[in-house]
Amino acid sequence: MSKLISILMVALFVLSSDLSAGIFEGRIIGRDGEPIEGVNIHTNISSLYAKSDHDGKFSLDTGDEQIAHMTFSHVSFQPYMMQIKVGMSTTDLLITLDPAVYPGQKIRVTAMRAKVGQTPVAFSDFTDEDIERDYTVADFPILLETTPNMYAFSYTGGAAGASDYKIRGFDSKRIGTYINGIPLNDPEDRFTYFYDLADFAAEVEDIQVQRGVGNSLYGDATFGGSINIASSGLNRDRRISVSTGYGRYYCNGDYVSEMRKQAVEFSSGLIEGRWSLAGRYSKMYSGGFREHAWYDGWAYFLSLSRLDPNMTTIVNVYGGPMKAHLAFNGIDRATENANRRANWSDYDNEIDDFNQPHYELHNTYKLNEKMTLKNTLYYIRGKGYYEQYKSDRDIVEYNISTESLVDENMAEIDLVRQKWVAKNQYGWNPTLEYDHERGTAFLGGAFYYFDSEHWGQVIWAENVSDNLDPRHRYYEYFGKKISASVYAMDYYSLTERLKLMGNLQFRFLRYEFDQTPLGALPGHDYDINWTFLSPRAGITYLPTENSDVHLSFAVASREPADVSIYDAEEITAFPNLAIEDYDVTPGGDTVYSFGDPLVDPERVYNFELGGNIRSDRYRAGLNLFWMEFKNEIIPEGDLDDDGQPRLGNADRSMHAGIEFDGSFVPHRYLTVSGNISYNYNRLKDYTIYKDTDWDGVADDTVDYSDNTTPLFPEYIGNLMFDFKKAPFRLTYRLRAVGKQYTENGQIDDLAIGDYMVSAISGSISLGKFAGLGRLTLSARVDNLFNAKYELSGYAYEWDGVWYGEYYPAAERNFYAQIKWEFE
Numbered sequence: 001m002s003k004l005i006s007i008l009m010v011a012l013f014v015l016s017s018d019l020s021a022g023i024f025e026g027r028i029i030g031r032d033g034e035p036i037e038g039v040n041i042h043t044n045i046s047s048l049y050a051k052s053d054h055d056g057k058f059s060l061d062t063g064d065e066q067i068a069h070m071t072f073s074h075v076s077f078q079p080y081m082m083q084i085k086v087g088m089s090t091t092d093l094l095i096t097l098d099p100a101v102y103p104g105q106k107i108r109v110t111a112m113r114a115k116v117g118q119t120p121v122a123f124s125d126f127t128d129e130d131i132e133r134d135y136t137v138a139d140f141p142i143l144l145e146t147t148p149n150m151y152a153f154s155y156t157g158g159a160a161g162a163s164d165y166k167i168r169g170f171d172s173k174r175i176g177t178y179i180n181g182i183p184l185n186d187p188e189d190r191f192t193y194f195y196d197l198a199d200f201a202a203e204v205e206d207i208q209v210q211r212g213v214g215n216s217l218y219g220d221a222t223f224g225g226s227i228n229i230a231s232s233g234l235n236r237d238r239r240i241s242v243s244t245g246y247g248r249y250y251c252n253g254d255y256v257s258e259m260r261k262q263a264v265e266f267s268s269g270l271i272e273g274r275w276s277l278a279g280r281y282s283k284m285y286s287g288g289f290r291e292h293a294w295y296d297g298w299a300y301f302l303s304l305s306r307l308d309p310n311m312t313t314i315v316n317v318y319g320g321p322m323k324a325h326l327a328f329n330g331i332d333r334a335t336e337n338a339n340r341r342a343n344w345s346d347y348d349n350e351i352d353d354f355n356q357p358h359y360e361l362h363n364t365y366k367l368n369e370k371m372t373l374k375n376t377l378y379y380i381r382g383k384g385y386y387e388q389y390k391s392d393r394d395i396v397e398y399n400i401s402t403e404s405l406v407d408e409n410m411a412e413i414d415l416v417r418q419k420w421v422a423k424n425q426y427g428w429n430p431t432l433e434y435d436h437e438r439g440t441a442f443l444g445g446a447f448y449y450f451d452s453e454h455w456g457q458v459i460w461a462e463n464v465s466d467n468l469d470p471r472h473r474y475y476e477y478f479g480k481k482i483s484a485s486v487y488a489m490d491y492y493s494l495t496e497r498l499k500l501m502g503n504l505q506f507r508f509l510r511y512e513f514d515q516t517p518l519g520a521l522p523g524h525d526y527d528i529n530w531t532f533l534s535p536r537a538g539i540t541y542l543p544t545e546n547s548d549v550h551l552s553f554a555v556a557s558r559e560p561a562d563v564s565i566y567d568a569e570e571i572t573a574f575p576n577l578a579i580e581d582y583d584v585t586p587g588g589d590t591v592y593s594f595g596d597p598l599v600d601p602e603r604v605y606n607f608e609l610g611g612n613i614r615s616d617r618y619r620a621g622l623n624l625f626w627m628e629f630k631n632e633i634i635p636e637g638d639l640d641d642d643g644q645p646r647l648g649n650a651d652r653s654m655h656a657g658i659e660f661d662g663s664f665v666p667h668r669y670l671t672v673s674g675n676i677s678y679n680y681n682r683l684k685d686y687t688i689y690k691d692t693d694w695d696g697v698a699d700d701t702v703d704y705s706d707n708t709t710p711l712f713p714e715y716i717g718n719l720m721f722d723f724k725k726a727p728f729r730l731t732y733r734l735r736a737v738g739k740q741y742t743e744n745g746q747i748d749d750l751a752i753g754d755y756m757v758s759a760i761s762g763s764i765s766l767g768k769f770a771g772l773g774r775l776t777l778s779a780r781v782d783n784l785f786n787a788k789y790e791l792s793g794y795a796y797e798w799d800g801v802w803y804g805e806y807y808p809a810a811e812r813n814f815y816a817q818i819k820w821e822f823e
Contacts, residue, residue, distance in 0.1 A: 026093025028056045028072060036097060039074045042273030043067040071273030071307060075235050076100055081273065083309045100235060113208050113228060118491060120501055120538030120550035122610055122623040122659060124148055124675075126207040133722070133731060133761070135201045136245065136780055136815045137259050137284055139194045141165035141172075143201055144227070146718045146733065147209045148661045149677035153791035155327045157289030157341075157810040158249060159782070160259065162195055162324060162352075164792075167211055168625070169655050169681040169712035170224025173561070174602075176214050177227045180316070180360060181429055182378045183220060184229075187450045187481050188423075188562050196356045196382075198297035198320055199282040202263065205232045211659070212625060213536065213554035213606040220446075220483070221507070221534060221558040223604045223627075224655075231316060234276050234305045238269030240822045247815030249289045251341055257287025257294070259815055276305040289810035290327050291343045292350070297322030310366040319357030326350045326386060330793050330805030340788065340808045347389035349416075354384030370436070374444075376429040385420040387459075397571055398458055399474035399519030406463050415461035417474075419569070423452035439491040439499070450481040456569060476516040477568045484508045497542040501552075505534045509559060513566070517589075520571040526594040528565070528577075530601065532557045538608075549611040557603045564633065565597055599649065603630045610659075620662035627655040650686035653709060655679070674719040681709035683744060704744040711792065713738035713754070727765040734758045742804050743795035750804035755789035757782075757809075773822040779814065786812040 028036045035056025042049050043060075044067055050060040060070070073079040077097035114123040124147045135143055138159035141152035145165070152165040165172055173190035176183065179200075185192050194200075207229050214222035247259035263282035270276055280301040287294050299320035306313045326345045335342050361377040391414045395405070398415065402408045431444035455476040461468070489503030509530045517523030538552030566575040578595035585591060610623030632653045661675035683704050690700040708714075715738040723730045740752040763778035793806035 022062060022090045024058075024060045024062070024070065024090045024093065026058060026091070026095060028052045028058065028095045028097060030077065030097055030099065036074060036077065039072050039077070039097070040270075042071045042073070042270050044069055044272040044274065046272060069273060069309070071270060072097060073235065073270055074100075079234050079270070079307055079312070081307045081309050114210055116612065116614075117542055117548045118499055118501075118540060120540050120552040120608065120610075121210050122148075122212060122608060122621075122625070123208055123210040124661065126209065128205050131201060131204055131206070133729065133763075136817065137199070137247070137261055137286060138201075139163040140177075140201060140227070140229075141194065144207065144209060146675075146720065146735070148659045148675040148718075149211060149657070149679070149716060150209065151713060151716060151737070153807065153809075155290075155807055156286070156293035156295070157791070157808055158259070158286055158293070158813065159810075159815075160195070160284065160286035161288055161293060161295040162327065166712055167209075167225040168627070168657065169679060169709050174223040174558075175225050175227065176220055176222035177229070179229045179358070180231055180362065181228075181376055182358070182360060182380075182427065183446075183448075185220065187425060187448070187483070188452060188479060190561060193354075193356075195295065195297070195324060196322060196354055197318070198284045198295075198299040198322055199261065199263065199280075200299060200301070200318065202265070202282065203231050203280055203301045203318070205230045211623075212552075212608055212627070213534075213556045213604060220485075221532065221556040223556055223558070223602070223606075223629075231301070231303070231318075232267075232278065233303075233314065234270070234307060234312065236267040236269065236276060236278050238267060238823060240264075240266045241819055243817055243819040245815060245817035247813060249287065249810055249813045251289070251811055256289070256341065259286045259813075260284070261817075270307070274307050276303075276307075278303045288325075288327065289341060289813070290808070291339075291341045292325045292346050293327040293343055295322070295324040297324075312362075312364045314360075314362040316360040316362075317357065319355065321353075321355040324352045326352060326388070330807050332803065332805050336790075336806060336808055340811075345388075347416075350386075350388055352384070352386040354382065356380065356382040356384075370434060372433045374431040374433070376427075378425075378427045378429075380425040380427075381423070383420075383422040385418045387416065387418045389416050390414070396520050397474070398461075398472075399521075400458070400461070400464065400468065400472070404464050404468045406465055410463050413462050413464070416459050417456060418459055419454075419456050421452060421454050423450065425450045438493045441488070441490040442503075443488050445484065445486040447484045448481075450479075450483075452479045453477075454479070454568070473518060475518055475521055475569050478514045478516075479562070480510075480512040482508075482510045499540045499542075501536075501538045501540070503536050505532075507532045507534070511559075511562070513562075513568070515568050521568075522589065524566065524568075524575055524592065524594075526575060526577060528559075528597060530559045532559075532601070546615055547611065547613045550608070552606075552608045554606045554608075555603070556606070557601050559601050560597060560599045561633070564599055600631045602632060604628065616665075618662065618664045621660070623659045625655070625657060625659070629653045629655060650683050650704075652685040653681070653683050655681050655709070657681075669723055669725040671722045671724075672720070673722070674717070676715065676717040678715050679712060680714075681712055683707050683709055686744070702745075707744055707746050708741055710741045710743055711794075713740050727767065728762070729764075730760070730762045732758065732760050740792070742793050742806075743802060745802070747795070747802055750795050750802060752790045752793055752806065755787060757787050757789065758784045760784055773820050776819045776821070777817075778819070779816040781812065781814045783810060783812045 028039045030036055037052055037054050039052040041058055045065055048062055050058050052058045067084055069081050069083050071081045072095055078100045080097055114121050141163045142159050145152035150167050154163040167175055172192050177185055177192045209227050211225040214226035243263045245261045248255055249257045261284040265280040267278040268276055283298040285296050297320055301318040304315045327343050329344045331342045359379045363375045365373045367373055392412045395411050425448055427448035429446050434441045456474050458472045485505055485507035487503055487505040492500045511528045514525040515523050534556050536554040540548055540550040542548045567573040575594055576598045579592055580595040581593040583591045605628040607626040612621040632650045657679040659677045663671055663673035665671050686704045688702050717736040719734040721732045736756045738754045742750050759782045761780035766775040789809050790806040791809045793804055795802055795804045
């Protein structure tokens with residue numbers, strides 16, 4: 001990979017040979033014809049630069065110096081490079097810049113982003129100002145929890161460490177997360193492991209959260225929504241910053257653990273009007289609110305950009321190793337009443353140790369005034385393990401023979417195991433954009449190849465002799481996935497006030513699985529192919545320039561999760577596949593030839609109706625949704641041996657509701673914003689079959705039809721007061737969350753109660769401190785009034801009785817930071 005990066009870096013250093021000198025004068029406008037003030041004009045000679053005035057006019061006298069190009073950059077517009085050719089006119093130049101952010105939205109323009117008044121979907125923007133206001137050390141789910149109809153929680157109780165989130169009742173496996181258009185969801189289990197990217201939010205320019213079925217540009221199917229994260233690009237200003245922060249968690253008024261973070265960041269700005277180099281290094285630690293719930297990680301981010309006439313190229317490299325103590329097991333309420341911080345995972349080295357670097361190459365080439373070709377190449381490498389202490393385990397489960405035991409009559413032993421994974425993902429996302437008279441059309445695709453190796457090893461065990469390998473493997477399997485999707489999408493304006501949107505995606509996925517025979521694991525192998533067709537159509541009507549109404553319908557389908565086909569680490573599991581043939585070997589082993597899966601793909605039908613109104617002082621949006629779900633996989637109760645929920649299929653379920661969000665500026669220094677969502681999530685057709693006497697035959701049924709889907713609140717509300725008057729900023733947040741059932745039977749005693757919690761944050765910028773740079777002090781207090789509540793949990797049945805276990809939220813805690821910036 002390093003050789004590839006070196007070749008790309010060398011290829012970027014191709015210079016133009018045309019040179020010219022003189023006085024360059026002209027005017028800079030946007031696509032709407034309005035002049036642009038404050039555009040920076042750079043040349044390949046760093047001492048020669050200018051800036052546009054109020055009328056967009058500029059003048060640059062190069063004297064006897066010969067320049068090869070001029071670059072025009074502005075924070076709200078895409079940078080443009082003009083090549084200087086001998087004999088060209090140097091006066092009355094008219095430069096037109098394309099917007100880099102959507103007007104009124106303050107987020108970067110990309111094909112994946114929804115636009116107000118054009119895209120018929122429900123969405124929310126999280127701008128760079130919002131990130132600067134809200135981000136401390138929290139994972140992305142906690143950072144984004146104030147967006148409409150999103151519920152986020154942390155297993156550790158605090159801001160950092162393992163966290164999860166849901167939108168409209170759909171878990172994170174059904175929500176697509178993308179960084180610069182590149183999928184972050186794991187191709188195998190579909191989880192989004194945000195805590196593998198420590199402090200990455202500090203490098204983010206903006207985020208857009210779309211709710212409902214995602215559009216076809218994402219490649220993989222998304223049901224509940226999609227999160228599109230854009231890292232900072234060419235528009236960075238030149239600066240260096242150093243920051244350090246410290247915080248504490250408290251329980252019953254006593255200090256229990258700390259948070260700390262140090263970071264250094266730099267950005268070159270545009271060098272010679274062409275190059276930009278930026279980077280960040282940070283180290284972060286959180287002790288967590290719960291016991292044995294610490295997180296320790298460091299992160300790096302490097303970005304090299306080059307601007308050429310009609311072309312932009314960006315290379316990003318980021319990642320960083322992390323370690324975290326596991327805290328996926330909840331606690332019962334008796335334990336919670338005695339010690340809210342309890343964590344049964346108390347083995348000292350019960351940790352997750354992982355490293356996942358990302359490599360990205362983005363190229364945008366403007367073919368002509370109407371057509372733009374964009375290509376993204378990426379590589380993601382992940383490797384790591386988690387370690388657990390297990391007691392009284394059957395030696396058969398861990399491929400340990402009786403010959404390896406000191407006492408052969410002791411068949412159940414204590415041991416320490418590690419579960420490893422090494423994986424590679426190679427991808428290519430091409431997109432062709434065409435601006436036609438009535439709108440914009442897109443033709444593109446998303447392709448990736450993924451391979452992985454999984455193995456489990458016993459690193460210590462009692463009652464074993466020296467002949468057992470110190471890295472004894474008890475399971476091993478390999479997976480490969482090839483995903484290819486192509487799509488077409490068009491935004492078409494019938495009139496100035498009536499706009500259509502339609503897209504169609506075809507997706508092919510091949511999954512190859514190969515298990516190594518080890519002990520009681522037989523060594524199955526199979527290949528599966530899936531094809532999906534996902535249509536989407538919508539219409540947007542603009543009654544006035546400041547209002548819109550939209551209606552849309554979409555269908556999305558997705559293959560079953562790998563583990564629902566076969567749990568390759570469980571000795572009693574068998575592939576959930578049709579058996580086409582089998583053969584018995586001379587040794588008595590049965591080798592199967594498998595066909596199609598016996599579990600159907602999930603499919604959702606999504607109807608949306610919404611509208612927005614806006615002015616200079618207020619904005620309001622209302623959205624209604626109805627989502628019919630076939631074969632939804634939902635929590636069935638209990639956790640498996642890895643702390644993950646056991647799942648079941650509902651033949652039919654429904655997710656419906658109403659979402660409102662808005663903001664109001666009663667005073668130029670004060671903004672009041674908020675949102676509220678009501679959800680009607682129901683299991684419409686769901687019956688489970690139980691084997692109560694363990695004879696392998698179902699002898700009882702439980703009908704959960706028309707019950708509430710568990711683990712999502714009926715309502716979620718957020719209210720925010722944001723006061724900003726330089727150099728001060730003060731923000732108060734209030735969050736209200738409804739009751740959540742932990743199982744499908746709606747047992748009130750096991751439900752998570754509703755709660756209301758608030759936070760306050762503030763900052764002060766001291767300007768030039770001691771003449772050396774700008775100093776900013778900031779602080780945040782979460783759970784301001786020290787409420788004691790539960791974030792999430794699960795329930796399970798044992799011997800006919802249901803039990804619940806929960807993840808308590810952190811009590812009052814604070815974090816403070818000092819940041820020193822030099823320009």
